[in-house]
Amino acid sequence: MLEAFGVSTAVVAIGEIGDKTQLLALLLACRFRNARWPILAGILVATIANHGLAGLFGAWVRDQFAPDTLRWIVGLTFLGIAAWALVPDTLDDEEPKPVGRYGVFALTVVTFFLAEIGDKTQLATVTLAARYDALLAVVCGTTLGMMIADAPAVIFAAQLTRKLSFAAIRYIAAALFAALGVAALLGVGG
Numbered sequence: 001m002l003e004a005f006g007v008s009t010a011v012v013a014i015g016e017i018g019d020k021t022q023l024l025a026l027l028l029a030c031r032f033r034n035a036r037w038p039i040l041a042g043i044l045v046a047t048i049a050n051h052g053l054a055g056l057f058g059a060w061v062r063d064q065f066a067p068d069t070l071r072w073i074v075g076l077t078f079l080g081i082a083a084w085a086l087v088p089d090t091l092d093d094e095e096p097k098p099v100g101r102y103g104v105f106a107l108t109v110v111t112f113f114l115a116e117i118g119d120k121t122q123l124a125t126v127t128l129a130a131r132y133d134a135l136l137a138v139v140c141g142t143t144l145g146m147m148i149a150d151a152p153a154v155i156f157a158a159q160l161t162r163k164l165s166f167a168a169i170r171y172i173a174a175a176l177f178a179a180l181g182v183a184a185l186l187g188v189g190g
Contacts, residue, residue, distance in 0.1 A: 004132035008141025012121050014176050016149035021115050025150040028108055029157035035104040039154050042108025047146045050116040051125045055139040058129025071184055077127045078181030082174045084120050
């Protein structure tokens with residue numbers, strides 16, 4: 001259970017850096033400078049919901065396949081995510097829409113939940129839940145990893161946009177996903 005939590009936290013924390021949802025966090029923090037806490041709370045709620053559903057799907061996948069078949073599915077999925085991590089994410093350059101009556105929190109929940117659908121960190125959550133028989137540990141770990149990566153983007157938005165090399169971090173994330181894929185294919189850990 002600790003391994004599932006630790007691996008899930010590390011994979012998503014590293015994989016999220018430079019990802020479109022981290023860029024969305026940065027964009028929201030720049031757009032709504034005095035609303036850091038509602039943005040962080042929105043990210044947390046959206047991630048728990050999204051990764052909870054992804055984790056349930058991963059647990060279902062784990063129950064549908066024989067261990068050897070699942071090992072190949074997990075390994076190849078991680079290798080695919082590694083390749084995907086090398087592709088830089090961008091956000092649309094359109095002007096942000098007005099917040100509406102539910103505020104920055106609701107805007108963050110909805111946009112994060114939708115942006116995370118089909119994202120590499122969501123697919124990593126599915127894959128980790130399929131690999132480890134510890135659903136709560138995986139969802140808590142991936143949620144913590146998301147907050148570790150996105151909270152600094154929100155809190156230090158102005159400084160981060162000038163100092164981080166997202167390209168280098170993408171390569172590190174790709175290497176981590178590739179290592180997990182190879183480990184799964186070789187049957188190492190889990």
